Amino acid sequence: MTLHIVNQSPHAGSALRDCLNAFAEGDALLLIEDGVYAAQEKAPLELPENDVFVLSADAEARGIAIAPDLTAIDDLRWVTLCVEHTPIVSWFR
Amino acid sequence: MTLHIVNQSPHAGSALRDCLNAFAEGDALLLIEDGVYAAQEKAPLELPENDVFVLSADAEARGIAIAPDLTAIDDLRWVTLCVEHTPIVSWFR
Amino acid sequence: MTNSILALCRHAPYGTTFAREGLEAVLACAAMDQIPEVLFINDGVYQLLAQNPQAIAEKSLYRNLQALPMFGVERIYICQRSATERGLALSQLQLTGADVQLLEDPGSLIRRFDQVLSF
Amino acid sequence: MTNSILALCRHAPYGTTFAREGLEAVLACAAMDQIPEVLFINDGVYQLLAQNPQAIAEKSLYRNLQALPMFGVERIYICQRSATERGLALSQLQLTGADVQLLEDPGSLIRRFDQVLSF
Amino acid sequence: MQFTLVVYGAPHSAQGAGTALRFAKAVLASGHSIFRVFFYGDGIHNGSALATPPQDEQDLLRQWQALQQSHQLDLTVCIAAAQRRGVLSESEANRLERPAANLADGFTLAGLGQLAEATALSDRLVSFGG
Amino acid sequence: MQFTLVVYGAPHSAQGAGTALRFAKAVLASGHSIFRVFFYGDGIHNGSALATPPQDEQDLLRQWQALQQSHQLDLTVCIAAAQRRGVLSESEANRLERPAANLADGFTLAGLGQLAEATALSDRLVSFGG
Numbered sequence: 126m127t128l129h130i131v132n133q134s135p136h137a138g139s140a141l142r143d144c145l146n147a148f149a150e151g152d153a154l155l156l157i158e159d160g161v162y163a164a165q166e167k168a169p170l171e172l173p174e175n176d177v178f179v180l181s182a183d184a185e186a187r188g189i190a191i192a193p194d195l196t197a198i199d200d201l202r203w204v205t206l207c208v209e210h211t212p213i214v215s216w217f218r
Numbered sequence: 219m220t221l222h223i224v225n226q227s228p229h230a231g232s233a234l235r236d237c238l239n240a241f242a243e244g245d246a247l248l249l250i251e252d253g254v255y256a257a258q259e260k261a262p263l264e265l266p267e268n269d270v271f272v273l274s275a276d277a278e279a280r281g282i283a284i285a286p287d288l289t290a291i292d293d294l295r296w297v298t299l300c301v302e303h304t305p306i307v308s309w310f311r
Numbered sequence: 312m313t314n315s316i317l318a319l320c321r322h323a324p325y326g327t328t329f330a331r332e333g334l335e336a337v338l339a340c341a342a343m344d345q346i347p348e349v350l351f352i353n354d355g356v357y358q359l360l361a362q363n364p365q366a367i368a369e370k371s372l373y374r375n376l377q378a379l380p381m382f383g384v385e386r387i388y389i390c391q392r393s394a395t396e397r398g399l400a401l402s403q404l405q406l407t408g409a410d411v412q413l414l415e416d417p418g419s420l421i422r423r424f425d426q427v428l429s430f
Numbered sequence: 431m432t433n434s435i436l437a438l439c440r441h442a443p444y445g446t447t448f449a450r451e452g453l454e455a456v457l458a459c460a461a462m463d464q465i466p467e468v469l470f471i472n473d474g475v476y477q478l479l480a481q482n483p484q485a486i487a488e489k490s491l492y493r494n495l496q497a498l499p500m501f502g503v504e505r506i507y508i509c510q511r512s513a514t515e516r517g518l519a520l521s522q523l524q525l526t527g528a529d530v531q532l533l534e535d536p537g538s539l540i541r542r543f544d545q546v547l548s549f
Numbered sequence: 550m551q552f553t554l555v556v557y558g559a560p561h562s563a564q565g566a567g568t569a570l571r572f573a574k575a576v577l578a579s580g581h582s583i584f585r586v587f588f589y590g591d592g593i594h595n596g597s598a599l600a601t602p603p604q605d606e607q608d609l610l611r612q613w614q615a616l617q618q619s620h621q622l623d624l625t626v627c628i629a630a631a632q633r634r635g636v637l638s639e640s641e642a643n644r645l646e647r648p649a650a651n652l653a654d655g656f657t658l659a660g661l662g663q664l665a666e667a668t669a670l671s672d673r674l675v676s677f678g679g
Numbered sequence: 680m681q682f683t684l685v686v687y688g689a690p691h692s693a694q695g696a697g698t699a700l701r702f703a704k705a706v707l708a709s710g711h712s713i714f715r716v717f718f719y720g721d722g723i724h725n726g727s728a729l730a731t732p733p734q735d736e737q738d739l740l741r742q743w744q745a746l747q748q749s750h751q752l753d754l755t756v757c758i759a760a761a762q763r764r765g766v767l768s769e770s771e772a773n774r775l776e777r778p779a780a781n782l783a784d785g786f787t788l789a790g791l792g793q794l795a796e797a798t799a800l801s802d803r804l805v806s807f808g809g
Contacts, residue, residue, distance in 0.1 A: 127541045132695065132808050134323050136397065137354050139230050143440065143472045146511060149537030158694045159326035162357065167398035182366035182701075186325055187357065188373070200705035207803050208680055208711075212546040214438065217687070217695070217808020218446070220422045225565065225678050227442050229516065230473045236321065236353045239392060242418030251564045252445030255476065260517035275485035275571075279444055280476065281492070293575035300673050301550055301581075305427040307319065310557070310565070310678020311329065313669035326694050332590055332630060339661030345669040367697065368737040426674045428555070428664075432799035445564050451720055451760060458791030464799040486567065487607040545804045547685070547794075561763040562721050591692050591721070599765035601775045606763070633691040633736070635729035635781065645731045649779035651765065 126151045128210035132158035132217050135170050140216040142170060152176070153210055155203065156195075158183050166192045178206060219244045221303035225251040225310050228263050233309040235263060245269070246303055248296065249288075251276050259285045271299065314425035316340060316347035320355035322430065324372040330358050331372055333430025334379075340428075341382040347428070349379065351404075352390035352417055355430075356397060359389065359404035359411075380408035388414040433544035435459060435466040439474035441549065443491040449477050450491055452549025453498075459547075460501040466547070468498065470523075471509035471536055474549075475516060478508065478523035478530075499527035507533040551584040552576050553671040555664065556592035557679040560609040561602060566595055569677040570612055577620055584671040585623040586613075587664045588656075591679050593636050596626040598653035610653055617655040628658040681714040682706050683801040685794065686722035687809040690739040691732060696725055699807035700742055707750055714801040715753040716743075717794045718786075721809050723766050726756040728783035740783055747785040758788040 129152060133140035141163050144154070153176035156164050163170060164179040172195070181197040184190075191197050198206070207213055222245060226233035234256050237247070246269035249257050256263060257272040265288070274290040277283075284290050291299070300306055318337045322329035340347050351359055362373040379387065389404055391413045401413055414420055421427060437456045441448035459466050470478055481492040498506065508523055510532045520532055533539055540546060554573060558565025569586070576583055588595050595613065602608055617624050626636060631652075632645070638658050642650040652658060668674055684703060688695025699716070706713055718725050725739065732738055747754050756766060761782075762775070768788050772780040782788060798804055 127537070127546075130805070132326070132698075134326065134354050137232050137323070139472065147471065147509075147536040147540060149535075149541055152537065152541070158698060159323050159354075162323065162354070162397075165398060169396070183325075186362060186364035186367045186369065187323070188360040188362045200701055201709055203702065204705045204709045204711065207682070207805060211803065212436070212540065212543050213803060213805050214540060214546045215548045215806040215808055216440075217548065217806075218441070218448070220418070220427075223675070225445070225568075227445065227473050230442070232353065240352065240390075240417040240421060242416075242422055245418065245422070251568060252442050252473075255442065255473070255516075258517060262515070276444075279481060279483035279486045279488065280442070281479040281481045293571055294579055296572065297575045297579045297581065300552070300675060304673065305317070305421065305424050306673060306675050307421060307427045308429045308676040308678055309321070310429065310676075311322070311327065314671075316668050328590065328692055335629065336589070336661050336664055340665040340668065343662050343665040343669070345665045367694070367701075369697075370735060426668045426671075428668060428674070429676050429678075433801075435798050447562055447720060454759065455719070455791050455794055459795040459798065462792050462795040462799070464795045486564070486571075488567075489605060545798050545801075547798060547804070548806050548808075559721065559764070591689065594724075594764060597765035599767050599772070599777050599779065599781060601762045601765070601767070601777060603759075603763070629733075632731045633733070634689070634724065635727035635731070637729050637731070642729070647729050647731060649729065649781055651729060651779055651781055 126210055128153045128206055128213045130155045130157060130215045131160040134159040135163040135168060144216040148173060161187060161189050164191045164195050165189055219303055221246045221299055221306045223248045223250060223308045224253040227252040228256040228261060237309040241266060254280060254282050257284045257288050258282055313345060316345060317424040317427045318347045318349045319427055319429045320351045320358060321353045323354040323357045325364060325369055329430045334375060337384060338382055341384050346383050348386040349384060350388045352393050356389055356393045356399060356404060377407050379406060385409055387411050390417050391415050432464060435464060436543040436546045437466045437468045438546055438548045439470050439477060440472045442473040442476045444483060444488055448549045453494060456503060457501055460503050465502050467505040468503060469507045471512050475508055475512045475518060475523060496526050498525060504528055506530050509536050510534050550581045550672040552581055553584045553667040553674045554586045555676040556588045556595060557590040558677055559591040559594035563679045565677040565679055566609055570609055573616060583622055585625055585667040587667055588626045589630055593626045593631040593634055596653050596656035597636050597651055599651050614655040624656045625659045625663045626656050628660055631658060680711045680802040682711055683714045683797040683804045684716045685806040686718045686725060687720040688807055689721040689724035693809045695807040695809055696739055700739055703746060713752055715755055715797040717797055718756045719760055723756045723761040723764055726783050726786035727766050727781055729781050744785040754786045755789045755793045756786050758790055761788060
């Protein structure tokens with residue numbers, strides 16, 4: 126199952142929308158960098174119900190409160206996610 | 219009256235939408251670089267009725283057919299547009 | 312007579328350097344007595360949300376923005392639509408010592424200026 | 431056994447260098463007998479629209495893409511949704527010598543591969 | 550009229566670098582003058598003497614240099630943005646104890662005050678995104 | 680497991696450069712190994728020896744170099760992307776008749792074949808956007 130990584134703000138760029146259009150059942154999503162703006166409660170795009178992760182360093186940096194149904198993770202857990210999934214697809218710029 | 223310049227694809231980034239949200243009556247819009255993808259007939263965003271210009275070098279480069287109600291211009295006409303307007307605002311990335 | 316200047320701050324902090332380098336340019340203008348007015352719009356409104364970027368080894372842009380009023384940059388606007396779309400209230404977007412104003416019509420603000428710097 | 435590779439081409443030509451440098455990477459993989467399959471998706475579908483970039487002093491990416499089948503890169507997909515959203519028909523998006531396939535479900539294609547290179 | 554151009558795009562990365570050059574030529578061809586071209590953000594890479602594009606790609610550096618010579622253009626590279634990104638003059642390389650300098654002939658390193666001045670004093674300012 | 684990292688972001692321009700470094704540290708801290716870090720596109724600027732960030736900003740170059748030394752990391756900079764953008768080794772600078780070299784110690788210039796090989800042979804590939 127694929128791990129999708131999105132680093133772009135959902136307001137500024139299409140990366141998250143593009144990713145969700147290529148999302149398959151059972152895939153996981155990780156929001157990093159400006160991607161964490163999609164992790165707020167009233168974010169513009171609806172996220173998958175399961176397996177959505179948020180890099181906590183980036184959320185904290187930006188002062189973002191992560192919606193309760195998402196999972197905040199650190200860098201080590203990110204590595205584990207990569208071990209658990211294949212392929213890994215980055216959506217950027 | 220303001221001249222707005224947009225260089226981003228309307229599918230990939232928010233620059234054009236952001237620009238249109240800050241557009242005032244009588245302003246002019248110039249689409250350059252990947253912004254010319256908004257100049258096609260079935261583009262995703264509705265453009266102002268008047269004073270929308272498209273840099274023809276960029277449209278030609280990308281193989282884009284410019285919608286008939288828009289004005290294709292060359293670099294010299296772009297300079298004239300800048301002389302005729304103030305301020306000039308670029309919306310990018 | 313020199314030109315009136317508006318700085319248009321459109322980008323979120325940290326993801327790119329537009330926000331940081333925009334602030335540096337605004338402060339440089341102010342230091343030359345070419346004091347710009349500043350409009351935070353689109354993802355730029357996130358610059359004014361309190362931040363804690365230690366974990367990504369960055370300086371706090373939010374804290375550095377607080378220097379604007381000390382440099383005489385006091386006319387600071389926030390695009391209302393941008394804030395609302397992002398679920399942000401004016402009370403969350405503050406600069407100490409500045410009268411931050413919500414703006415309904417950015418287009419009519421922009422055309423008041425001779426020059427606009429985009430960041 | 432080496433990994434299967436998908437190249438995900440998401441960017442329009444010319445505005446940035448992702449498209450050009452993506453093509454170079456795909457050709458390099460093919461030259462090493464690690465032949466990737468290629469998915470044009472999002473603004474990447476514009477790479478397959480005939481181009482004439484002389485006026486901006488660029489080489490034609492479109493023309494260079496035609497080299498893909500000669501290097502053995504023959505499994506080439508276009509995201510149907512991306513093409514439709516941009517008003518493009520399959521007949522406008524062709525590579526000489528390749529059987530370009532329209533793809534309805536990019537997610538299930540992607541997960542067939544071991545590695546995905548994004549451009 | 551006096552134009553100032555602000556360039557945010559790096560060559561061989563964003564089209565804005567090439568667009569700015571074309572616009573500069575059009576300004577001069579129209580009989581206007583250029584007060585300053587200010588390279589900021591990633592745009593500072595336009596001033597790198599080491600960029601060596603393949604033969605069949607355009608060489609923006611030589612074109613900027615030719616324009617600078619023929620029109621005495623003021624090509625100013627923001628010193629703070631350039632330091633961070635590794636474009637240094639001889640004197641900066643010495644001062645910062647770095648092993649080499651790579652600022653191209655025809656370009657000058659200077660502070661953001663030059664952007665402020667150009668914004669205040671030129672008739673038109675046009676920015677070229679990254 | 681063997682990881683390959685592909686870095687598209689330039690330091691002091693896109694956060695991806697710093698994110699890649701943090702991820703590399705986490706990979707090593709987790710007991711996995713790094714097959715290669717491949718710097719492509721604007722990411723090649725990570726290999727510039729001349730980048731001199733202000734004292735109060737992070738110095739990614741020194742951190743990559745320290746990691747390279749402690750873990751014998753393979754830090755490969757794409758030679759074609761680097762030529763275009765002006766990051767050259769001594770031998771490239773000589774060959775291309777450029778006035779200076781600026782590739783940092785610990786980094787190696789090599790062709791895109793190194794990306795192909797790493798993609799084919801490592802267990803996981805993670806890309807860091809610009």
